[in-house]
Amino acid sequence: MADNQRRQSHSQGKLKDLVTRYIREQVFEKKTLRCGDQINERELSRILGISRSPVREALNELEEQGLISSIRYKGWFVSTFREEDFTEITKLRVLLEHTILEAVIVEGGPSDEEIEHLEELNEELYAIINSDVLGEKKAFEFAEKEMTFHVYLCSLAKDNCIWTQKMLRNLFYQIRCSFDRWLYRDWQMKASVEVHDMIIECLRKKEVIKLRELLFRRLGRGAVISPQEEDDR
Numbered sequence: 001m002a003d004n005q006r007r008q009s010h011s012q013g014k015l016k017d018l019v020t021r022y023i024r025e026q027v028f029e030k031k032t033l034r035c036g037d038q039i040n041e042r043e044l045s046r047i048l049g050i051s052r053s054p055v056r057e058a059l060n061e062l063e064e065q066g067l068i069s070s071i072r073y074k075g076w077f078v079s080t081f082r083e084e085d086f087t088e089i090t091k092l093r094v095l096l097e098h099t100i101l102e103a104v105i106v107e108g109g110p111s112d113e114e115i116e117h118l119e120e121l122n123e124e125l126y127a128i129i130n131s132d133v134l135g136e137k138k139a140f141e142f143a144e145k146e147m148t149f150h151v152y153l154c155s156l157a158k159d160n161c162i163w164t165q166k167m168l169r170n171l172f173y174q175i176r177c178s179f180d181r182w183l184y185r186d187w188q189m190k191a192s193v194e195v196h197d198m199i200i201e202c203l204r205k206k207e208v209i210k211l212r213e214l215l216f217r218r219l220g221r222g223a224v225i226s227p228q229e230e231d232d233r
Contacts, residue, residue, distance in 0.1 A: 015050050019058035022048060027067065027078060028180055029140055039068060039076040065173035079177065086178045091219055093175055096168045097150070098215040100157045101199065102208055109206045110156050118203070121149045122196045129189045139184035146192060147176050153199070 022044075026033040033039065041059065045052045059076050062068045069079050081089075104110060110118075128142045154168050195218065202211040 015054035016057040016061065018050070019044065019048060019055050020062060023058065023062060024067070028143070028176070031136060033078050035078055035080040037078045038074075039078065041076065062173075065170075067173050067177060081174075081177055089171065089174050089178045092171060093150070093168070094215065094218045096164050096171075097153065098211065099164050100154055100161045100168070101203065101211060103160045104156045105203065105206045105208050105211065107160060110203050114156060115200060115204050117152065118149070118196075118200050121145065121152060122193055122200065125149065125189070125193045125196070129186060129193065136184070139180070142189050143176065143179035146179050147172070149196060150175070156203075 023033070023039070039059070041052060041055055044055050048055070059068060059070075063070055063076075066079055068076050070076050125142065125145050128138060128145060131138065133141060151172070154165055157165055195214075198214055199211075201207075202214065
């Protein structure tokens, strides 16, 4: 009896993950679902050939992660991120990340292998910028790799800053959504990898003061405006 329940629970979990992956793919990669679009629960069940129970579980999980939202009596919708939402998410991410990075430096800094891996990830981001890929495909590839960079960056803390890491993990989907919405121009991508270079240098040299200086720069308005807007100020 208990074994049957465990197998059923495992199967239900796999179906829920299937729905989650499908919706993320439609939002981030295929762009068949965009901000504000409604998600039809019954249609999802039909397309994936599964019951509506794991579909509901997946939708509830994605709502907790901020990717979709529910409106009473209307249904499920892809979350809409405004510019002010992006700014708030970015500031939260920067503050939490820098808390983690400062703790990493205080604890002795990352290993040579960890620094090397960060550099490799950033080189891959540079390669995407300089590739022949255009438009939304480039933006998608960059946002995916950008997310990989930031997830690894936060993993450097290991067992330190547990609550800060937890808060960041809870924000990962919102952060990914903001990358998809805003990191789509070459100047934005380039600015991002240049910041990565500065972070890596601070970690390599264990420079807490320079890391704090970078934090204040990143929290400024200039971090999210274009070079043209800067010229107009």
